Amino acid sequence: MKMISRSLIAALALAGAAMSPALAASGHTDNPPAQKWSFSGPFGTFDRAQLQRGFKVYKEVCAACHSMKLLSFRNLSEPGGPGFTEGQVKTLAAEYKVKDGPNESGDMFERPGRPADRFPAPFANDEAAKAANNGAVPPDFSVIAKARTYSRGFPMWLFDIFTQYQEQGPDYITAILIGYEEAPKGVTVEPGLNYNKYFPGNKIAMANPLIALFDDNGKAQDPGFYTDGTPVTREQVARDVSAFLMWAAEPHMEARKQTGAKVMIWLTILAMLLYFSKKKIWARLEGGH
Numbered sequence: 352m353k354m355i356s357r358s359l360i361a362a363l364a365l366a367g368a369a370m371s372p373a374l375a376a377s378g379h380t381d382n383p384p385a386q387k388w389s390f391s392g393p394f395g396t397f398d399r400a401q402l403q404r405g406f407k408v409y410k411e412v413c414a415a416c417h418s419m420k421l422l423s424f425r426n427l428s429e430p431g432g433p434g435f436t437e438g439q440v441k442t443l444a445a446e447y448k449v450k451d452g453p454n455e456s457g458d459m460f461e462r463p464g465r466p467a468d469r470f471p472a473p474f475a476n477d478e479a480a481k482a483a484n485n486g487a488v489p490p491d492f493s494v495i496a497k498a499r500t501y502s503r504g505f506p507m508w509l510f511d512i513f514t515q516y517q518e519q520g521p522d523y524i525t526a527i528l529i530g531y532e533e534a535p536k537g538v539t540v541e542p543g544l545n546y547n548k549y550f551p552g553n554k555i556a557m558a559n560p561l562i563a564l565f566d567d568n569g570k571a572q573d574p575g576f577y578t579d580g581t582p583v584t585r586e587q588v589a590r591d592v593s594a595f596l597m598w599a600a601e602p603h604m605e606a607r608k609q610t611g612a613k614v615m616i617w618l619t620i621l622a623m624l625l626y627f628s629k630k631k632i633w634a635r636l637e638g639g640h
Contacts, residue, residue: 381548381549382501382504383519383522383549386518390597397605399433399434401594402433406433409596415473418473420470420491423468423469424440425466431604444463444468487557494600495600496521496601497601499524500519500520525593528585529585532546534553564576571584
């Protein structure tokens with residue numbers, strides 16, 4: 352038994368090491384710190400105020416480069432979302448220009464957006480995106496919070512299985528946004544790249560997107576950026592937009608969790624009924640003998 356236990360521990364350790372090749376290869380990349388989220392766990396829910404703040408950050412900072420093509424304006428007012436009213440969504444959608452057509456003359460034209468429209472992309476095509484971003488196409492933000500992750504290493508990944516920890520994506524995005532800093536001595540950052548202590552390899556093509564909101568000392572350029580009175584800090588802004596992107600990736604998460612809870616309750620009741628039915632039936636058979 353001791354040999355089996357030692358072999359199992361060794362196998363798990365090797366598996367944990369194999370799950371983090373990117374971090375091991377970089378050598379100096381810090382592991383993103385785990386954040387506390389209102390939507391974590393089997394019964395977690397989104398913070399509506401945080402989602403609205405996160406959308407503001409996306410709209411005014413991120414949307415200039417990153418699309419969100421799988422999300423429609425109307426999703427912002429649907430149950431489980433940021434909680435915007437239908438009137439607010441109509442007003443918001445009308446601020447965008449959406450290509451439509453063809454018209455009676457066979458030409459494409461632009462019109463104000465409608466709630467049913469998808470969020471329009473900031474660039475006409477990938478080539479235009481590359482030309483504006485040093486040859487790189489900014490990734491779409493529709494499912495970025497589910498597509499980006501990192502390995503927490505052994506034994507944390509083993510505990511995550513039992514705690515249902517699934518917030519690596521928002522943790523990673525938050526870390527990247529606050530991870531920009533001056534490169535350490537001896538580290539050369541090539542032109543067009545930026546040093547980020549949480550990005551694998553530490554060199555990222557995307558410039559600090561929050562630079563427009565904060566000065567070199569980390570002080571907010573506009574302390575009233577948030578209209579609800581929430582302090583404007585790098586960490587707060589990073590967490591807010593990460594939470595919004597998590598919702599964008601899974602807008603029906605709350606409904607899924609509610610359905611899962613109902614199913615688990617039903618299965619528990621069913622198991623109890625089956626157990627007592629079995630006892631009653633076998634009690635009769637044993638009594639007959």
